[in-house]
Each structure stands twice: as C-alpha cells, then as structure tokens.
Amino acid sequence: MTIIDQLIHGFSRLPGVGKKSAGRIVYFLLKADTDYLNTLADLIKRLKPSIRTCGVCGTYTESELCNICSDSGRDSEHICVVEESKDVQTIESTGVFNGTYHVLGGVISPIDGVGPEDLFIRKLLARLTPNFSEVEVKEVIIATNPTIEGDTTALYLVNLLKNTDITISRLALGLPVGGDLEYADKLTLSRSLNGRTKLS
Numbered sequence: 637m638t639i640i641d642q643l644i645h646g647f648s649r650l651p652g653v654g655k656k657s658a659g660r661i662v663y664f665l666l667k668a669d670t671d672y673l674n675t676l677a678d679l680i681k682r683l684k685p686s687i688r689t690c691g692v693c694g695t696y697t698e699s700e701l702c703n704i705c706s707d708s709g710r711d712s713e714h715i716c717v718v719e720e721s722k723d724v725q726t727i728e729s730t731g732v733f734n735g736t737y738h739v740l741g742g743v744i745s746p747i748d749g750v751g752p753e754d755l756f757i758r759k760l761l762a763r764l765t766p767n768f769s770e771v772e773v774k775e776v777i778i779a780t781n782p783t784i785e786g787d788t789t790a791l792y793l794v795n796l797l798k799n800t801d802i803t804i805s806r807l808a809l810g811l812p813v814g815g816d817l818e819y820a821d822k823l824t825l826s827r828s829l830n831g832r833t834k835l836s
C-alpha cells in the first residue's frame with residue numbers, strides 16, 4: 637500500500653469521515669504548507685501523553701485539575717453528570733451552565749458488559765459527601781444521552797441518591813429520543829438545560 641492509500645485508510649476510520657472525505661483530506665495535506673503539517677503531526681503525537689483525566693470530575697485535562705474544577709467562579713453546588721468528556725464541551729458551548737461536571741466515562745450497558753462499577757460513579761458519591769469540600773452539593777443534573785443506556789444509568793443514579801437531600805434532575809425538553817448530545821443544536825440544549833425536570 638502506498639503512503640497515500642495508508643493515510644486514506646487511516647483517516648477513513650475517524651468518526652464521520654468516509655473513504656471519499658478521507659481521500660479529500662489526504663490530497664489537501666499533500667498541497668498544504670510543511671509547517672502546518674509538522675505542527676499537526678506533532679500535536680497528534682503529543683495528544684495521548686499530554687492528556688489525563690481530572691482528579692475531581694474525570695474530564696480530559698492537561699493538568700491535575702481541569703479548568704472548570706480549578707475555577708473558583710464556578711458554582712460547585714450544581715454538578716452536571718455526563719457520559720463523556722466531549723459532552724462537557726458540548727454543554728459548555730451553550731454558555732448557560734456555570735456549575736461543575738462529572739464525567740462517568742460511559743453508560744451502564746449490560747449488552748456491552750458495562751456495569752455501574754465500570755463507571756466513574758464512586759468518585760461522584762465521594763464528591764456528594766458533605767466532607768469532600770467546603771461546598772455542599774445541592775443539585776445533581778443528569779445529562780446522559782436520551783437512549784436506553786442513558787436512561788438506565790440515570791435511573792441507577794436516582795436510586796443511589798434518593799435518600800439524600802440533593803435535588804436530582806435530568807435534561808428533558810427538546811432532546812430527540814435515541815439521539816446524542818453531541819449532535820443537538822445549542823438552542824435545543826439550552827432549553828433542555830433550563831427546562832430540566834426534577835426526578836427526586
């Protein structure tokens with residue numbers, strides 16, 4: 637296989653990129669500026685070694701704590717629970733939430749052999765105990781995707797937290813059933829966040 641073929645094959649594995657788009661990318665790179673290519677290659681090489689998960693919320697970060705957890709201007713009384721790091725970015729882009737996040741690292745999915753113990757749930761419970769920090773958490777907003785697995789995970793968390801004084805809510809209005817947070821437009825997501833419903 638030629639380098640061009642290998643690169644087309646490599647890029648076609650990226651999410652949302654088919655073989656045709658992969659070809660377009662490779663031919664674009666062939667004509668691109670060498671500095672741009674070197675920077676891009678260097679950043680890709682450094683990506684994995686430089687990124688770790690935040691010690692508090694589990695989102696991807698380059699330091700021990702992420703930008704949100706280390707920002708004293710954020711309201712730590714509200715924690716928004718999401719499936720993946722990319723969901724933090726999606727919700728942040730709406731600009732309507734000033735609380736903090738907790739990344740589960742997936743959802744409960746018996747078919748795929750993923751149980752609650754495989755997710756970042758113990759750390760969430762630790763954050764909710766009054767002695768974890770000076771701030772007492774008042775509300776947990778469950779923002780898992782509106783899928784069967786997302787709903788199962790939400791229900792599991794509701795049951796886990798039902799005997800606490802913490803308000804539990806879930807994103808509801810506007811999100812399409814079976815959809816993915818990543819593909820919701822900002823307006824839909826803002827409405828869902830503002831119109832969240834109390835579960836317990």
Ligand SMILES: [Zn+2]
Binds near residue numbers: 691702703704705
């Ligand atoms: Zn964090």
